Amino acid sequence: MNRKLSNIILSVVYPLMIKPIRLLPGYFIVIAGIITANGAVVSAATSPERVQVTGEIIDTWCYVTEIMGDAQGTAHHLCAVWCAIGGIPVSILGEDGQIYMVLKVESEDTNVANPTIVNIQTHKVTVDGDLYERDGVKYLFVNQVADDQGVVNLNHEDYGIIPFGK
Amino acid sequence: MKILFKSLITASFFVIGLATSSFAANEWGIDGEEAKELDGTVVDLACELSGNCPDNCGAGKRQLGLLLKDGTLYPVVKGGSNFAGGTEELIEQCGKSVHVDGLLITDPLMTIYFVQRIRSEETGEWSKTNQWGKNWKAANPGKKLGRWFREDPRVAKIVDESGKLGIPGLVYEEE
Numbered sequence: 001m002n003r004k005l006s007n008i009i010l011s012v013v014y015p016l017m018i019k020p021i022r023l024l025p026g027y028f029i030v031i032a033g034i035i036t037a038n039g040a041v042v043s044a045a046t047s048p049e050r051v052q053v054t055g056e057i058i059d060t061w062c063y064v065t066e067i068m069g070d071a072q073g074t075a076h077h078l079c080a081v082w083c084a085i086g087g088i089p090v091s092i093l094g095e096d097g098q099i100y101m102v103l104k105v106e107s108e109d110t111n112v113a114n115p116t117i118v119n120i121q122t123h124k125v126t127v128d129g130d131l132y133e134r135d136g137v138k139y140l141f142v143n144q145v146a147d148d149q150g151v152v153n154l155n156h157e158d159y160g161i162i163p164f165g166k
Numbered sequence: 167m168k169i170l171f172k173s174l175i176t177a178s179f180f181v182i183g184l185a186t187s188s189f190a191a192n193e194w195g196i197d198g199e200e201a202k203e204l205d206g207t208v209v210d211l212a213c214e215l216s217g218n219c220p221d222n223c224g225a226g227k228r229q230l231g232l233l234l235k236d237g238t239l240y241p242v243v244k245g246g247s248n249f250a251g252g253t254e255e256l257i258e259q260c261g262k263s264v265h266v267d268g269l270l271i272t273d274p275l276m277t278i279y280f281v282q283r284i285r286s287e288e289t290g291e292w293s294k295t296n297q298w299g300k301n302w303k304a305a306n307p308g309k310k311l312g313r314w315f316r317e318d319p320r321v322a323k324i325v326d327e328s329g330k331l332g333i334p335g336l337v338y339e340e341e
Binding site: 077 | 194196197199211212215216218220224226227228229238239240241243244245247248249250251252253254271272273275276277278280298315318320321324325330331332333336338340
């Protein structure tokens with residue numbers, strides 16, 4: 001197969017491979033802005049986008065700040081449990097590399113140290129939910145956990161337990 | 167004279183250090199961090215986004231944010247206690263205007279705020295964000311706050327059930 005043909009095939013197949021967020025039918029996003037009298041753009045409420053996200057449940061603080069290294073997997077599981085119980089928001093690290101702060105899981109109405117959220121720390125999940133984007137943050141309201149594979153990222157063999165080593 | 171001079175130098179460093187720790191956000195050296203005082207209204211993030219609004223911002227059970235006058239919304243993900251969030255630091259100010267100090271972390275993936283101090287509207291005095299620790303201490307008498315993450319019964323239950331690695335029966339053997 002020559003390179004030109006390979007490139008054509010890749011240009012069609014690759015975008016499909018790297019699109020872990022699948023839009024579900026019947027929903028679309030409305031992004032609105034308000035121009036104030038002084039010209040500043042003010043974020044207005046946005047309608048949610050219905051999405052499906054697959055990824056690992058992570059601790060938002062440690063992952064964004066990188067204060068605990070890459071803050072994923074079995075190596076960081078214990079710390080992620082501490083932070084979730086301590087009330088730090090939980091996120092999903094999507095296979096697309098984006099992070100989605102979880103503000104609701106199924107019928108739960110709370111999101112601080114919620115036992116349902118705490119108990120799935122580090123799990124690889126696929127969820128259906130409503131995505132709101134505002135001021136550099138992706139907020140996810142999970143309507144259904146469609147799949148829960150449990151903990152599958154066994155990186156403690158490389159890193160040990162972070163922090164403190166035990 | 168030399169001893170007096172050295173004492174003055176030492177004392178001045180102490181005063182500068184005290185002033186720095188008392189009157190400015192503590193920087194952590196995180197990529198994208200900026201020590202920043204903010205004026206905003208304390209809001210329930212889920213309410214602000216979706217319109218599902220329980221009383222009193224969820225009474226400490228919902229993640230909170232700061233809504234600035236220009237409409238910008240920042241999630242407050244961290245407070246002053248180790249491994250703890252910011253909700254218990256701000257819940258008493260639900261729906262009210264606050265002046266806070268802390269670290270605004272602007273990352274390509276997410277913008278978040280770490281609240282370190284809150285200034286009283288009445289007195290102008292700053293207070294550290296250590297309410298989470300006070301609440302934990304009150305709920306766990308006799309236990310050490312400095313080791314809360316080791317001594318918390320909720321943590322112990324999870325570790326008993328699924329281990330430190332999250333997989334029942336899987337144990338890390340330190341080399």
